[in-house]
Amino acid sequence: MMKRSFLLLLLFYVSSPVKHSLTYFLTTSSGLQTFPEFVSVSVVDGVQVGYCDSNSKTAEPRQDWVRRLFRDNPGHLEWHSQNCKISYVVLKEDIDMIKLHFNQTGGVHILQEMSGCDWDDVIDEVTAYDQFGYDGEEFTSLDLRTLTWVFKDKADTLQNKWKRVNNEINHIKYICPECLKKYMDYVNRSLKRKALPSVSLLQKTPSSPVSCHATGFYPDRASMFWRKDGEEIHEDVDHGEILPNHDGTFQLRVDLNISSVKPEDWSRYDCVFQFSGAENIITKLDKAKIRTNKEFPAAVIGVVVGLLLLLVCITGLFIWRKKKKNEGFKPANTSASSSSSHSSSAPD
Template identity: 40%
Template sequence: MRPAVLLLFGVYYTYAGTHSLRYVYTAVSGDIDFPEFTAVGLLDDQQFMYFDSNTKKTVPKIEFMRKNEGKDYWDRETQIDIGTHQSFKVIIQTLKGLFNQTGGVHTYQRMYGCEFNDQTGETNAFKQDGCNGEDFLTLELKEMRYISPVQEGFLTVQKWNNDRYGLEKDKNYFSTECFEWLKKYLQNGKSSLEKTVSPQVSLLQKSPSSPVSCHATGFYPKEVSISWQKNKQDVDEDVDLGELLLNEDGSFQKTSTLNVKPEEWQKNEYECVVEHKSRTIRSVLKGDKIRTNSGSVPIGLIVGVVAALLLLVILGVAGFMVYQKKKGFKPVASDDGSNSSTRSDQKA
């Protein structure tokens, strides 16, 4: 675990709401053309650090981390990530035997961190591990015990629940230390995290007969609402709202698709309404306002989609999507005696 830092109680955050510190580790085995281990740190869903097994170096991914943390900090982070990489390699080999699956591509992923709401005072912490995109072990923080939904995890659950020293380390990190680091980073990065950038909104269509999508991109912070109106009345049916995606520059994008036939929206007034902290944008659905494959596609959409796909690869593809949708928080495992390394990887 990282050494504790001074608690920043009393710091006033002008950007109110829920703030989070999250780390995602992903190990992959098999015939792959990307790093077999990656570590990603996210502060309020902005990537602020990155490590992979090819470069073997932990680096900052946001300016305030470059300015506020020195060489000793990044050297320490690098050594921890190198150690975690080695322990994850052992874990994957162990799990191959447990699940009797020696061939193919396998993933092992850990996500942990903490969050708090500076308006309600509510706090939460989480630690979870998954194997091949499925839950493997969970640390129940209220009871400070591990559970597993699969038989292959039972031996590890028993071993870890009998490790009182390890449980005390976890308790300290998730009740105190994680929040200390979160508040320190929020204070150091206040100017970056407080920024407000308006969305760019485009109406997109694959072909003249295809559904029309309202695409908002380049905005920050991430909170946005995209809705459709027909003759000034809200449309709730025939609408597919896409997931929030992260752009390469740390901004966000989101899409809402209207599934009505062209003759329907041509004889009525349809509008896409994008509401963001920065402003509200209303785009009237007309033929000359729609971009199709025959025309130019906004560069923000291309860059954003590519960046989002790369991020999903980095974060473990299917496993990350499962965790995001479930919003459950679960933890860690190994039956091979490597507990000391896998239990002490919590980052600053």
């Protein structure tokens, strides 16, 4: 179920070339001993850019361009950290109210909020959305046309106790688009930079394939392959996909099955990393240069990626519904003319 939720989450929020999104996933829980009581994740165009939880209560940038933005705009970091603390308090009050209303005194309960905005930079049109899920099911969503909350099933009995409209409208209709436009400016600047990778030969056990692993490169326009006597080979070769690192750079691997390679023939093989606008990085197949399982960094990377996927899966869990698997969210459209009522702005 969690894997399916994650796939649907990606499906709903992969942006088009002219449409960009800023989404906040907020999760508060009770009864979970191994997970922070509150977690907030910020996502721009499907990429995690910020994180905060009830333990740190401080906004943490997850991309290089976000770090640069915070350095250029010190008030932005403070603003995000303050909003993290406020959201923690508000969501905790909400989940306590819901549990009391439904007479739930024990067990594990999870309240999730997904809010944000999409911006079409061609026609300069903004759409906004704010939705809640409780214990894995859709709970309520904000209808921006009527400025009312639409509750699902038994949650409708909470109609008179749910007081959230004013703050949500101000944030998702006005502050969110301004933040998103500022973010895209920094993203576009970062696209112009280039970073070369470090390339290593890795092997889990003496009988395992040798993995040629490149990490830390940017952008993701790269390829890598094995050669024998200067010619690219495909037999006994397994190509991995380009994967993102937590700092915004990328990694790539290509494995070579050496079970049929004679020791005296090792020198005939090399790994080639090709990067747009840069010279090829060539790494000879040399047993002395192979890093073994004891120092294999992929294990650490796997743990980090696994934790991030778990976090995103949990925060996006309420998206999936058993009866309507193929229905996506339908955010309300807010026209550009609504900006005339703008009474608040994003931090500098």
